[in-house]
Amino acid sequence: DVTKVRGPVKGVVFYLAVIIDLFSRYVVAWTCQNTENATIARQLFGEAVGAHTIEPGQLLVHADRGAPMKAKLLAELFDELGIRKSHSRPRCSNDNPHMESAFKTLKYAPGYPNRFQTIDAARDYFRDTLRAYNAEHRHSALGYLTPRDVFTVSPRRPPCAARVPRARRCDRLRWRVRPRWPSFWWVEASAVMAATARCSRVPRVPKMGLSPML
Numbered sequence: 001d002v003t004k005v006r007g008p009v010k011g012v013v014f015y016l017a018v019i020i021d022l023f024s025r026y027v028v029a030w031t032c033q034n035t036e037n038a039t040i041a042r043q044l045f046g047e048a049v050g051a052h053t054i055e056p057g058q059l060l061v062h063a064d065r066g067a068p069m070k071a072k073l074l075a076e077l078f079d080e081l082g083i084r085k086s087h088s089r090p091r092c093s094n095d096n097p098h099m100e101s102a103f104k105t106l107k108y109a110p111g112y113p114n115r116f117q118t119i120d121a122a123r124d125y126f127r128d129t130l131r132a133y134n135a136e137h138r139h140s141a142l143g144y145l146t147p148r149d150v151f152t153v154s155p156r157r158p159p160c161a162a163r164v165p166r167a168r169r170c171d172r173l174r175w176r177v178r179p180r181w182p183s184f185w186w187v188e189a190s191a192v193m194a195a196t197a198r199c200s201r202v203p204r205v206p207k208m209g210l211s212p213m214l
Contacts, residue, residue, distance in 0.1 A: 001017070001018060001063065001064060001096055001099035001100070001103070002015050002016065002018075002036050002066065002068070003015075003016050003018075003103045003107075004016075005107075005116060005122055006115045006116065007115065007116060008115055008116070008117045008118070009115075014032055014033065014034060014116065014119050014122050015032065015033050015034070015035060015036040016030065016031075016032050016103075016122070016126060017032075017033070017036065017041065017044055018030045018099065018102065018103075018130075019044065019045070019048050020098065020099065020102060020147075021147075022098060023150070024142070024147050024148075024150035024151035025102065025139055025141070025142065025147040025150075026134055026147040026148060026150070026151035027102075027133060027147070028048050028051075028052060029044055029045075029047060029048035030044075030126065030130055031043075031044050032119060032122050032123045032126055033119075034119060036066070036068050037067075037068055037071075038067070038068045038071030038072075038073040038074050039073065040068070041068040041069060041071070041073075041074050042073050042074050042077050045061070045074065045077060045078075045083075046077060046081075049081055049083070054081065054083070056081060056082025056083075057082045057084075058082075059081075059082075059083045059084070060083070060084045060085070060086060061083055061084070061085050061086065062085075062086040062087070062088075062096065063085070063086075063087060063088070063096070064087065064088045064096050065087050065088055065090065069087065070087065102133075105133070105137070106130075106133070109129065113125065133147065134146065134147050134148045134151075135148050
């Protein structure tokens with residue numbers, strides 16, 4: 001997905017494009033540019049696939065319906081690499097919630113600048129921030145493991161597994177739900193398939209013409 005970040009003055013924006021692994025929330029590639037187009041998207045995906053040695057037929061890419069993601073130039077790259085693609089439904093802005101959540105985490109972080117004076121300053125900031133997001137950010141959906149822990153499937157107990165129960169006993173209002181630590185027997189294709197099946201169910205449309213609750 002792509003998000004806008006504020007430039008030095010009103011009306012000037014930079015475009016931050018990020019690719020994450022859905023299962024681990026690991027940022028596999030990113031770029032920050034003055035504009036967004038299919039050429040930049042093709043280059044970003046090409047570098048990401050090359051860096052992670054993706055085999056044909058192994059990858060499914062989900063993105064919104066923005067012009068760069070639907071462009072023929074990018075579609076041709078996907079065909080060459082054997083990548084399947086998926087797009088958000090028309091007029092459904094919440095079909096890519098994991099990316100929107102990641103962008104909110106970045107933009108609401110302490111120290112996030114109100115504006116970036118130059119694109120180089122933006123790139124320097126996001127280089128450090130995304131590196132920390134992968135290696136240090138403890139994700140609640142991952143049992144408070146870091147994205148890198150799950151992406152690399154490190155066979156070790158979560159370092160916070162002993163500290164969180166103590167914190168929960170001290171502050172019940174913050175820790176209302178008991179955290180579950182995903183064992184690495186759980187990190188299997190069966191779990192991914194089950195999660196995909198749950199997310200792919202079509203929600204029931206309520207009466208009175210209201211939008212379905214996702």
